[in-house]
Amino acid sequence: MADQGAADPGNNNNKPEASEGTIIKVTVKTPKDKEEIAIAEDASVTQFKEEISRRFKAKQDQLVLIFAGKILKDGDSLSQHGIKDGLTVHLVIKTAHKASDGGSTSASSSSSSTQAGSASTSTPGTNPSSTAGSTGSAPPPTQTPNILTGFGDLAGLAGLGMGSANFMELQQQMQRQLMSNPEMLSQIMENPLVQNMMSNPDLMRQMIMANPQMQQLMERNPEISHMLNNPELMRQTMELARNPAMMQEMMRNQDRALSNLESIPGGYNALRRMYTDIQEPMFSAAREQFGSNPFSALGGGSDSGAQPSRTENREPLPNPWGPPNSSNPTESGGTTGSTSTTGGTNPTVSNPLGINPGSLGNGMFNSPGMQSLMQQISENPQLMQNMLSAPYMRNMMQSLAQNPELASQVLMNNPLFAGNPQLQEQFRAQLPIFLQQMQNPEALSVMTNPRAMQALMQIQQGLQTLQTEAPGLMPSLMSGGVPGIPTGGGMPTENPASSPSSAGTSTAQQQLMQQMLQMFAGGGGGGSATSQTPEVRFQSQLDQLNAMGFINREANLQALIATGGDINAAIERLLGSQPS
């Protein structure tokens, strides 16, 4: 025990707070750090904290001292707690953010967590994920509802405690990256934090509805909003999204249901009708002749206004099997189905619809039947939209994609294909990819965009004309590309060559086609006249605008598009358009 009045040996300078008591050395320990602090024995906790705040460079009110299992209150004295020389006091420095740490969720750091894909955050590589599993606390339901499910073309991350102006932008980046990287999506899904969030259906619904794209989608297709409002379905969907294994299970169930459907008497017809839209264009492409206009059925089909699986109004269709194998065209199926042709190209990322450039030159798609089909489509966008965006269409597609055997089996049973094993083979090969494409949201959005479809038709016609007028012109067009073609081409019918004599120029045509396809593939949802989405091109400008405080991303984008990327001009536009 130190003697009273005996000064600390070797410690001559007076501690400001030391009155006459002895100076004791107390170790102050944080989880990361340890410091020895000399303080008067009879000092108060407040004085002790002053010293500590100096040493640890923290504010006094952030300090919490613990000794021997008790928290030291400011009004106490050290001796009250029995703090003596050589003993250790624990220090906790409170950060400003307690609990639901916003800091760690700064979206840009991709959380290293774990897995892929569930709706949560995924961490592969560089993608910013806002809910990097590092956040321990479950997010309160009211926090930034920015999670997008795989519901249509939306995917994103929920931001916890973000609230910054940049978050929207970040989210959109996330969305884009997520769409292009399914692995990441799955990683996101598996993060337990996100799973937690997803298990709250109200929260999910809020988040989904808050997304403007979703709202648009819902406007176009009220069925989706019905789906959202059906809690059971939501829960199930979320469950599915969360659990890839369960999703597969569901798919398998659906497949089984489909095959069951096939076996019941009326069901087979239903199934057949369901698949006609896939087969038809194939067939018509193969046949190249359409006696009577088989597309008249299109008009009849339009009032079904819904999935092909609904068997409502397919009865009045003219006998499509008059001329053998003349297909019964259905709209959307027609266009998308025509991707696979006798050429049998394997679709790649850049070639989303698997269009085989070589085979496109064979004029299959240029038949009058296809033309009228195209016209029907552009005139009747609603039908396409309904077809494509309805949820169970999607499900069907998914199940088909998952189970190509089933699909092909059903198809093969169809008398349409019965006489043509070759076509069956092709179709079987193409089917899974084709179905994947159907799910490609970009392709879908293009197909539902009537103007894009019309434009594509125009392209097709123009190219056709060119081909006939100046066959030698095609190769020279290659290098220049075909500028100004609206992107987002889901149109399989953009065949440049009408004539079957593609022998000489086939290579050129193929290359041209490839280019065009790449342009289409590279473009975002339709309408922009550049080969990249304006968002991508103007990314850095958008960033700058955001940093300057222009947080309205849509307006920024518009301004940038209008000014062609000139930031200053864009700012002036933005300022000019804002009421002051």
Next chain:
Amino acid sequence: MRIECVKVPRNFRLLEELEEGQKGVGDGTVSWGLEDDEDMTLTRWRGVILGPPRTSYENRMYNLKVECGPGYPESPPFVRFVTKINLNGVHNSNGVVDMRAVSALAKWQNSYSIRMVLLELRRLMTCKENMKLPQPPEGQIYTN
């Protein structure tokens, strides 16, 4: 003489633990000490657990009361939370820790200590089933 035959007297053990608590043995995530310095029976103890990061207990400090009965260390101490907490094994109404839920307490050995108990409780907070549990607002305590 075999070691296990030697039974350290209770008070010796507790004094040792007291000293350890005061010296801050360990990583600083838990702290313990006598509730009352004059308590000659060394029965009533206080503990503090710092909530582990990346859990819903993060950034919080939990006060506990530990009571080492006369049978200590052969028999386990009674532990109860003072600060309200939502943790499996802790009664919601009064913060009493259920022995059987905490594996350390369930299979108590005389070599275990108060420190171990606190560390074990802290470890429990990091378990999957606990780490995301929603917590009551900070600063609330059990009143009984």
